[in-house]
Amino acid sequence: MSFQTFLQHLVNGISLGSLYALLAIGYTMVYGILRLINFAHGDIFMLATYIAFYSITTFLLPWWAAFLIAIILTALLGILLERAAYRPLRNSPRISIMISAIGASFLIENLAIVFFGGRPKAFPIAPIFSKIVRIGDVSISIVTIIIPIITVIALVILNFIVNKTKTGMAMRAVSKDYDAAKLMGININHIISFTFGTGSALAAIGGIMWALKYPQLIPLMGVMPGLKFFIAAVIGGIGNIKGAVLGGFILGLGEIAIVASSPALSGYRDAFAFILLIIILLVKPTGLLGQNSAEKV
Amino acid sequence: MKREKVIQSLISIAAVIILLVILNKVLTPFQARIFNLGGIYIILAISMNLINGFVGLFSLGHAGFMAVGAYTSALLTMSREAKEMNFFLEPIVPWLLDVQLPFPIAIIIGGLMAALAAALIGAPVLRLNDDYLAIATLGFSEIIRVIFTNTQSLTNGALGLKGLPYIGVTDSPKEAIWWIWGLVIITIVFMVLLINSTYGRAFKAIREDEIAAEAMGINLFKHKMMAFIIGSFFAGIGGALLGHYMNTIDPLLFRYLLTFNIILIVVLGGIGSITSSVISAIVVTIAQELLRVLDGKMQIGSLIINGVPGTRMVVFSALLMLVILFYQRGLMGTNEFSWSWFKKLPFKTKKAKIS
Numbered sequence: 287m288s289f290q291t292f293l294q295h296l297v298n299g300i301s302l303g304s305l306y307a308l309l310a311i312g313y314t315m316v317y318g319i320l321r322l323i324n325f326a327h328g329d330i331f332m333l334a335t336y337i338a339f340y341s342i343t344t345f346l347l348p349w350w351a352a353f354l355i356a357i358i359l360t361a362l363l364g365i366l367l368e369r370a371a372y373r374p375l376r377n378s379p380r381i382s383i384m385i386s387a388i389g390a391s392f393l394i395e396n397l398a399i400v401f402f403g404g405r406p407k408a409f410p411i412a413p414i415f416s417k418i419v420r421i422g423d424v425s426i427s428i429v430t431i432i433i434p435i436i437t438v439i440a441l442v443i444l445n446f447i448v449n450k451t452k453t454g455m456a457m458r459a460v461s462k463d464y465d466a467a468k469l470m471g472i473n474i475n476h477i478i479s480f481t482f483g484t485g486s487a488l489a490a491i492g493g494i495m496w497a498l499k500y501p502q503l504i505p506l507m508g509v510m511p512g513l514k515f516f517i518a519a520v521i522g523g524i525g526n527i528k529g530a531v532l533g534g535f536i537l538g539l540g541e542i543a544i545v546a547s548s549p550a551l552s553g554y555r556d557a558f559a560f561i562l563l564i565i566i567l568l569v570k571p572t573g574l575l576g577q578n579s580a581e582k583v
Numbered sequence: 584m585k586r587e588k589v590i591q592s593l594i595s596i597a598a599v600i601i602l603l604v605i606l607n608k609v610l611t612p613f614q615a616r617i618f619n620l621g622g623i624y625i626i627l628a629i630s631m632n633l634i635n636g637f638v639g640l641f642s643l644g645h646a647g648f649m650a651v652g653a654y655t656s657a658l659l660t661m662s663r664e665a666k667e668m669n670f671f672l673e674p675i676v677p678w679l680l681d682v683q684l685p686f687p688i689a690i691i692i693g694g695l696m697a698a699l700a701a702a703l704i705g706a707p708v709l710r711l712n713d714d715y716l717a718i719a720t721l722g723f724s725e726i727i728r729v730i731f732t733n734t735q736s737l738t739n740g741a742l743g744l745k746g747l748p749y750i751g752v753t754d755s756p757k758e759a760i761w762w763i764w765g766l767v768i769i770t771i772v773f774m775v776l777l778i779n780s781t782y783g784r785a786f787k788a789i790r791e792d793e794i795a796a797e798a799m800g801i802n803l804f805k806h807k808m809m810a811f812i813i814g815s816f817f818a819g820i821g822g823a824l825l826g827h828y829m830n831t832i833d834p835l836l837f838r839y840l841l842t843f844n845i846i847l848i849v850v851l852g853g854i855g856s857i858t859s860s861v862i863s864a865i866v867v868t869i870a871q872e873l874l875r876v877l878d879g880k881m882q883i884g885s886l887i888i889n890g891v892p893g894t895r896m897v898v899f900s901a902l903l904m905l906v907i908l909f910y911q912r913g914l915m916g917t918n919e920f921s922w923s924w925f926k927k928l929p930f931k932t933k934k935a936k937i938s
Binding site: 317321322323371374375378380381382384385386388389390392393395396397399400404509513516517520553554556557559560561563564567568571 | 635639641707708710711713714715717718719721722723725726729730732733839843846850854892893894896897900901903904907908911
């Protein structure tokens, strides 16, 4: 492999890794607070791309307005999802909440099939995003460069919210100890809604960039990526935002490395994430950056 | 008391057999097909209920074990000509080309292969709990699917296998009902015996409180492993039957969606009850056929509604959500059907006192 091809793959890997990182954060934030795998996160991601699609094609909005609307609406949908599917079950056994999450995910998918149609749709890409730049001998589409930049900006903002604001402090408190946080006068419901909103907004940003990179929309597009985003979160240590970013990059770079190293292995690309997951769960179940917590009897 | 129960069970089984004879005569081929599919779903639902309902392990790997069973049984029963016709991209591995076993042996081997896969997967994965277990089993079933998609010379890859032999040793379609429902009866009897044995009590103890169960001296890992392997064995058999029932299998059939269908049946019926799985499997299978009208054109009076494909599944997912949100017990909760219900009826008051 020449140095030039290596660079090409590296750029692709970083770009894919940033997408995984962005989406994994949504999983990790929700898990950190509610100890719940939000199976519907992948479908929220799918809805964001469809909202952007219809804003551009049906309502003829400029791309930036469409993207903004998609992010806001998706955040609202995320909050709605939590209200409808998770809040009523907050004190139920874990297995019920998980079934509810799976049910919500399938309900959204099936509704999407009914309303958006099962046929793939081509995402309209504004000309700005389809340019190709050459840096030295490496030619890269502009989207590939934009993705990591947007990811970094989103992460800086998120980091500020979580670590410097009062809401962020409350979020950290809830994830540390749910009951104690309640006793300290934190409005748990607000914080959970806010978490779902933020996570879904990040999913929308990721979804739009995903659609710019792979411009084909189908109602089931969130299923497989959704599982991978979750795996990225587990690899890094679920409940830990930095871990989610690390896991996302490991997964993204690893996948590209597999495809790049030998074409014979490229069919196993989807299995790679799951194999990595199992290895991590066996070697270090808390993930790379996760903290051990003793089980209380 | 004990003898009475055995007699009652035998009477129930005899009643079911008589019912089957009648149904086999009365039902049209299409209705018989739906009825048989219901039977296959009963086996699958019970096997999932053992793992998820009785031991409380939230496993999402069912589709993977079904795939193992279905492919094993398909490759073992197909004739040499059928295999050569299927494998036109790449020839089949030579040691499988001439293998052709009778149907009953093939499905049992299918089940055993699924159990073997479960044993290999279970050893590392069952040490995890709750969510991690769900994701890891789901991951394994996806890995199995990806492997089957890529092993062209063994499973014919994404093209799948076509022209699987019909269920049964002859070509008569009337025979399928006996094989499928015979296996349903065997599965139910086996599960009831298992659940009421000491192992079954240990399973329920693990479900209720793992730590307390361990403190009582129950070997957690051994029992979890056992339930997982037995459940997967029946999942493999169910998958093999499904393959022969559909005559065609390909890796896309064994997606996560298939596992979801079975979860739907188990949850609607009530997690942790065999009776409810049986009723729910039949009801859901028939309802899925009846609700097909939603996907097509409907005429109510002079009003014509154009159905949208997929509406059917919306109804089922919404139903699942409603049940889990408002009526978590499902149809029957953890109750089971038993003859003592009938004893409570007025005309049998005498017997009720004895028991």
